[in-house]
Amino acid sequence: MTAAPDTSMPAGFADPADEVLREVIDTLDLVVYAEARQLELAARWVDLHPGDDVDLSIPYGERDLQIAGDGAPTVAEFAIADFALSLGLSTDAGRTLLGDAVEIRHRLPRLWDRVVAGEVRVWKARKVSQATRCLPPEGAAYVDRHLARVAHSCSYAQIEKAVDKARAALDPAAVEAERLARSDERYFRIRTDELTTDGLVHVDGLLDLPAALALESAISERAHDLLDTDPTLPIDHRRAMAAGMLGSADHATEIVIYAHTRPDGHELVDVVNTRSIVTTDELVEWCSLAGARVTLRPVIDLAAELTTDRYAPTPRQHEQAILLNPTCVFPHCSRPSRGCDLDHIVPWPLGPTTSANLAPLCRGHHRLKTHGGWSYVRTGTTDFLWTSPSGRHLR
Numbered sequence: 001m002t003a004a005p006d007t008s009m010p011a012g013f014a015d016p017a018d019e020v021l022r023e024v025i026d027t028l029d030l031v032v033y034a035e036a037r038q039l040e041l042a043a044r045w046v047d048l049h050p051g052d053d054v055d056l057s058i059p060y061g062e063r064d065l066q067i068a069g070d071g072a073p074t075v076a077e078f079a080i081a082d083f084a085l086s087l088g089l090s091t092d093a094g095r096t097l098l099g100d101a102v103e104i105r106h107r108l109p110r111l112w113d114r115v116v117a118g119e120v121r122v123w124k125a126r127k128v129s130q131a132t133r134c135l136p137p138e139g140a141a142y143v144d145r146h147l148a149r150v151a152h153s154c155s156y157a158q159i160e161k162a163v164d165k166a167r168a169a170l171d172p173a174a175v176e177a178e179r180l181a182r183s184d185e186r187y188f189r190i191r192t193d194e195l196t197t198d199g200l201v202h203v204d205g206l207l208d209l210p211a212a213l214a215l216e217s218a219i220s221e222r223a224h225d226l227l228d229t230d231p232t233l234p235i236d237h238r239r240a241m242a243a244g245m246l247g248s249a250d251h252a253t254e255i256v257i258y259a260h261t262r263p264d265g266h267e268l269v270d271v272v273n274t275r276s277i278v279t280t281d282e283l284v285e286w287c288s289l290a291g292a293r294v295t296l297r298p299v300i301d302l303a304a305e306l307t308t309d310r311y312a313p314t315p316r317q318h319e320q321a322i323l324l325n326p327t328c329v330f331p332h333c334s335r336p337s338r339g340c341d342l343d344h345i346v347p348w349p350l351g352p353t354t355s356a357n358l359a360p361l362c363r364g365h366h367r368l369k370t371h372g373g374w375s376y377v378r379t380g381t382t383d384f385l386w387t388s389p390s391g392r393h394l395r
Helices: 016-048 079-086 091-107 109-116 122-132 137-150 156-170 172-185 209-225 235-245 280-290 315-324 363-371
Strands: 187-190 203-206 254-261 267-271 277-279 293-297 341-344 358-361 375-378 384-387
Touching: 016 079, 016 091, 016 109, 016 122, 079 091, 091 109, 091 122, 091 137, 091 363, 109 122, 109 137, 122 137, 122 156, 137 156, 209 235, 315 341, 315 358, 341 363, 358 363
Parallel strands: 254 293
Antiparallel strands: 187 203, 254 267, 267 277, 341 358, 375 384
């Protein structure tokens, strides 16, 4: 009988697979430590920038922000951006992280101790903190007592159950008020500002039952009618087409476009209120399905230096700035520029109202630049270099 081959490792040699697993474990330990340390630093940053130090006498200036639940420290509003950008986060994401750190340290102290010790992952603790912000201090303390010791293994459902139990026990009137207020939470959003690269739009909503049934009936009926003209299309495709047809009989959809021709002869269209370039074939399909009214605007030369001697930009300057920069030009901000202020990079009247001196800023970052010590310069057509109050540069 042939002997089985000897697959054992020679003496002095380690199994490569074991080495990989050991390094994975070591790496995880580093990640857990680093995440916990970042949370500690976030809480420390709030300590260094307390909200009660803010001068509230300046109109539209810095605000004292409550970023966690009742009884937790507040933070000076303009301190958030510098911290967020140091982590590569948007201002909104940085505010959430700082709020979670404050909530856990000050209102969930048992959970905080376990996070700092590396026994509970930061993402799990943040999930708890986001659920307890709405609770009064005694409610947060209740959740802390019951969840801290099992937080490393508890599910989202357990977190929600503990929070609901605390609210029911400590503030039943608030629970009932929230139940009644839920009727005001209905919404229906068509996210045209989040157009996908292939020309699709996400739609979502929360309706009461009668409205949902009526909408379902209307879409189902039209989707069934489309079987006559498009029998090979999947049902979901026909339902999507039917949704676009619902209002076409009474309300024509206006699509405003800028037409561009590339040097290679391919035509593209830039559709106003979206963040995408679509082909002419796609546009033809949209118009035919929705019965849309198309407005063709003259192409604006994005390289032209438009100027006016007034403070307020002209409509053409405003449109040019938006087409150049679809979002607020503050680092990591993704707010659509059509809802932003048009800022004079060098303040008026020292800086003129010209294309080179105009850029869209959302209201929060406009206030940050005006009152928070931030400044920026244009380094290219769509490139900007920001300087924080501490002197850091961010492109």
